Amino acid sequence: MEKKVKELAALIKNSKHVVVLTGAGMDTESNIPDFRGKEGWWKNIDPRTVASIDTFRENYSLFHEFYSMRLKMLEGIKPHEGHFILAELESKGRIESIATQNVAGLHALAGSRKVYELHGNIRSIRCNSCNREAKVKNFLNKEKCKSCGGHLRPGVVLFGEMLPTEAWDSALNDIERADLLIVIGSSLEVYPVNQLPMLTKGKTVLINNEDRGGTGMFDLKIIGKAREVLDSCFRLIFSSTP
Ligand code: OAD
Secondary structure: OHHHHHHHHHHHHHOOOEEEEEOHHHOHHHOOOOOOOOOOHHHOOOHHHHOEHHHHHHOHHHHHHHHHHHHHHOOOOOOOHHHHHHHHHHHOOOOOEEEEOOOOOHHHHHOOOOEEEOOEEEEEEEEOOOOOEEOHHHHHOOOEOOOOOOEEEEEEOOEOOOOOHHHHHHHHHHHHHOOEEEEEOOOOOOOOHHHHHHHOOOEEEEEEOOOOOOOOOOOEEEEOOHHHHHHHHHHHHHOOOO
């Protein structure tokens, strides 16, 4: 792994437009479970039965139960060293932006400024009918919208819904013109985000704790944990040895 991390550090040093794309594996070391990893959510639950727009419409109680549980699990959750390293790389001008599939907002909490939340944000509660904003506690208390009486929901993309256009367009624009795209902790099973690595003209790197196969198109693959790899890479980029 050490040799590959050196290659990554060199790539970052020699690139002008570096974009990072993160998935649930970026957040597991902050104690947020992923979806398709060894102990992921979707090992036991079919996502379409809880996290789809059909469930929202047809079985709001189940939808509400699932997202209440996920929101409660996020209480007290903090970014880890890897999130802080990405924020510092941005502030030092080494990376341009982060596109993320994660909905817990840990990149922004760590100080990253240019973050495209492609699957939304779980704490942005709104009414599904009229879009009026509400608070997390309104959702947890299963209150109705104060304007129209509609059901409240977290601002996440549900199965069967489109991605937020602005975040998608901005991410696509940055990725298309990037000379380096670093994907961290994603199974790349979910469309359309899994298309993004194919849409860059730049070099591509995948950091994941397991080799899932089907990722042969990456120029460099590092099998390791996000936090450890980012930490080693950061030290190499800023070490004084030439
Ligand atoms: P997945 O759970 O599908 O993939 C996460 C990947 O990260 C797995 O391959 C894990 O092995 C790996 N991983 C776990 N911990 C890691 C660590 N510490 N370091 C490196 N890798 C690690 O998550 P995503 O690809 O993000 O969508 O899933 C995409 C979408 O599927 C999610 O945004 C969610 C889900 O359904 C919606 O809810 C719309």
